[in-house]
Amino acid sequence: MSALNYQGINETVAAVTGEREQIADGLLGIAKLDRRQFIKLTGLVGGGLMLSFTLPRAAAAGGPLKPNGYVRIDADGITLLAKNPEVGQGVKTSLPMIVAEELDAAWDDVTVVQSPIDAATYGMQFAGGSMSIPMNWTPLRQAGATARAMLVGAAAKQLGVPAEELSTRDSHVIHEASGRKLKYTALAADAAEMPVPDAASLTLKSTGDFRLLGKRITGVDNEALVRGEALFGIDVSVPGMKYAVYQKCPAIGGKAKSANLAEIKAMPGVHDAFILDGNDNAMDLLPGVAIIAESTWAAIRAKRALAVEWDETEASKDSWSAAVAEAESLRGEAGERVVDEGDVDAAFESAAERVSGYYTYHFVSHAQLEPQNTTASFADGALEIWSPTQTPDWGMDAVARATGIDKSKITLHQMRCGGGFGRRLYNDFMCEAAAITQRAGVPVKLQWTREDDMAYDLYRAGGFHQLEGSVDAEGKVTGWRDHFITFANDGRPVSGGALGQGVFPNGLVPNVRFEQTALDWKNRCAAWRAPGANVFGFVVQSFLHELAAAAGRDHLEVLLEVFGEPRWLVPDNPGTLNTERAANVVKLAAEKAGWGRDMPDGRALGLAFYFSHMGHIAEVADVSVDTDKKIKVHKVTVAADVGPIVNLSGAENQMQGSVVDGLSTMMGLSVTFENGRVQQSNFDKYPLLRMGATPKVDVHFVDSDFSPTGLGEPALPPLAPAVCNAIYSATGRRIRTLPISEEGYTV
């Protein structure tokens, strides 16, 4: 392998969406799209071709009713197909609920199955950017309404009445006038012979008529989960399967020169061992040593005995301590100007108060609980894969690049993912399994250990922000400058490594300048839940509080003043921040949390707002701090405007989980590097939050008529600044570093 190359998912996504810029922030950048592109992606208004929707197929005569890829009804029942990967964000339940609503199927009558991976039928199938709901909302409603119209048509024929006299409810077509009811399952065969209506001709329900959406529905896999049934990638077993592990160089970019393969092959239970060279693409197949064994344990045992001589000529020498020192030397300098609105220098000169702060945060790992794995079987030139991936189609592209097997010869089975958080947008593990079965000629289940997972993650990058701000004599925020020192992989800005037009407070504060300097970095960095926003939220919402404090003003009042008049930040662009929606959630969170009430000594409320993934979210944290810097987060009040709620149970679960994930990450999580090697190897050194530190979470959704948007990510960014602002208000100590354990805080 020559110099590291990071081509892969970013380019593929860009090609599909036609929007290269979107990918600079991972899959976040919907806010940057112009209106035309936004409509194309989300289908917010009629008329455009939805990327995720394909024209209905002709129904098979006499067969089950299957007018599209999402609905199958026969005499035995109603089956709805869930198109996107389930990673814990709840889409295997929420997407079929949208179909069921317009179909007027009783949810208890519905069986949900994971759909095949089939771009021709389903368009883009992926779990990322909180995009499942916004991209599929209209197409799935149309899919349900299409099937409903055909059932009504068949009933009209059977009953000999006009279709206009018929209504539908609970999986039945009803003729009120005569009191007759026909079951969908009984109508399916006749309905299958009805013409498939043009989706655009169908009238969809108004939100007030929803019977299912907005209710609390338990996840469709929950019963199988609590019984311990096989669901996840790691649970797959296929005939003749062996168990594989793969050892890569501890410093990414290193290549295996030799290994004690004879010794390894002689170990009990070991079937084979060999070196793979990789495909020169760090996102696909890194060089390494494969071991194939009769059981996972035999493979892990052999991996522990493996001795590899690595060629580290091209390997990473990344050092976090060196990056910290370099950023320290650069922070006083100017960076490349990426946003420059108004006249920041003039604002600073005429300021009543000027404030500066140096904010830093560490790299973090995804640490999804199911370690990477994939089962793959290569036989007769064809490759079959079972994988817990967030991007199945792009995974097949990566496998084709890594193995030379044509994509048309690859079949992929989507498995449930034991967490994703963005890690499984990248399919290096899938490429490894494919390359190993291709070479070994036996089906294999590749299993990463936790140590592999932490050493070969695609990390959320750390960063450094030198901030200056000003307020005028009336205490208004007038100027804001941020010099962001970030990282670049092979000259490409890492995910979350670019301040852009959509970053707070651009468009809200009159004079704003964002500058950037990127440090070279070899370890792979990529999207981590709410890319960009998850760290920018901490920096900018903490610093705004610093300015409010410098002006001697109430944080809530300053935040509402910064939003100003009701407007979309980019006129008429529903992908951008709407100041009225923002103000509404901030006021709601403040009201529900009792903002402004007297608090005991050492305890305070902290406020933060962030807009990301088209979601407007405000959080108020109620925090106490003792003299040993031990904190207790008593309660977090969340207010969100994400349009109508699809599944209230799932939506609240995402809010609660985002609060806990945000707290977990800000409290104690960091990944550091020295000599290219990751210094943390398992959960003993990467202390995810445990139950005892969990706050109460009080969730409120604004009842709004905007098109619904996703909830996998946007509630995470406001948590850290809300907690840090509370700590400041309780103690007078400003926290400018994440995780806060770096400053001696414990939970």
Added chain:
Amino acid sequence: MASLRVNVNGEVREVDASDPATPLLWVLRDELGLVGTKFGCGISQCGACTVLLDGNPVKSCSFPVSGVGDSTVTTIEGLAGSAGELNPVQQAWVDLDVAQCGYCQSGQIMAAEALLRSNPDPDDAAIDAAMAGNLCRCGTYVRIREGVKTAAASMKEGRT
């Protein structure tokens, strides 16, 4: 091939004992096909592999199969009743929609089951202590805590 007999979910099973240090986790998953018990960390930190040994919670990733001896092993697959009915903990998890990704939940349920067998009416502190060995990366702790309480209440109801 050296073999061992282990009692899993009420059935005596013969398993490979050629490496007595093999963690019970991999015997359950690879050899017995009981994949409900999950691999998360391999060093007893995350609890995804929690099973019951004579009713007590054990991290099966770090527990050698040779250590089972005459004890009985209960896995997530062994919780439901003989007619397949969910036990109170499982039912609470479904009713409250506790899971997000669901990967940790077998271990959470087993830890909760062990707690409720020894303490049928735990307060928050007892729940936090008993569940401290089980990580949830999705952050479903709010609902796990509620799930334990709901299960405790329904078990109490069942007894009276």
